[in-house]
Amino acid sequence: MEVAFGQLPVLVVNETVHIWQSGAIVRYLAKLTGTMPEDHLLAARVDAVFEQSQELFSPLNPTVNVKIGDEHLKFKEIFLSSFPGILKNFARQLEHSDEGPFFFGSQPYYCDFSVYHHFSLATILQQDILNAYPSVLDFMVAVENLSGVKEYLASRPEIIDVGTAPKLIIDGIAQPTGTKPS
Structure with missing residues (x-):
């Protein structure tokens, strides 16, 4: 193909x-x-949060899933030094919604899942990294309790050996992550 x-x-x-x-x-x-708003203005705002979350992909995904040794430590340090300011901005956006735990109220949109994914990767690097923002913690719990998400998280492969030889445990077998599995 x-x-x-x-x-x-x-x-x-x-x-x-x-x-x-x-x-x-x-x-x-x-x-x-059904996670795309029908209202065009709301859809643009949802897309803006989604695109902002995508800026976290490059530092996070390789740091968790690919980088090892000193290179992992360097990338982790860079991410951890820059993330508090980024997190503060996401928290401020969450706090604009009085109607629910998600970015735009009580209904999750596709941006919420992207942000959740990146924030969960951040907690692999530093478990308490989200703790300064109750709105972010509430958001994480709300996503984790969504039907479908809750079931997936209960069976999601575990990641091990981050920073040394990252692997996912799939069906009891450790599988390398990243772009060059052995």
Whole structure:
């Protein structure tokens, strides 16, 4: 199978149509799952939070899933020194909503899942990193208690050996993470 631009991720729809780039995939799926607002202005605001969360991908994903040894420590230090200011801004956005624990009220949208993912990676690097913001902690619990999410988290593969030889435990077998599994 030829992958557009030779990179992942790619979503294959109906075994023929390829959608690449995380944002395009997420927005396509959001329409199918009811996590895309119908109101165009709200949809743009949701997309802004989603895009802001995507800026966390580059420092977090490689630091947790790929980097090892001194390189891991360097990336971790850089992330941990910059994240408090970023987290403060996300918390401020959460606090704009009086109607619920999610960024735009009581209903989660696709941006909420992206932010949750990145924040959960951050807690792998420093367990108490979110503790300064009760709104963020409430948000994390609210996402974790959503139907479907709760069940997934109960069976999600465990990540081990972050910083030395990251692996996921899948069906009891340690599988390397990152781009170059052995």
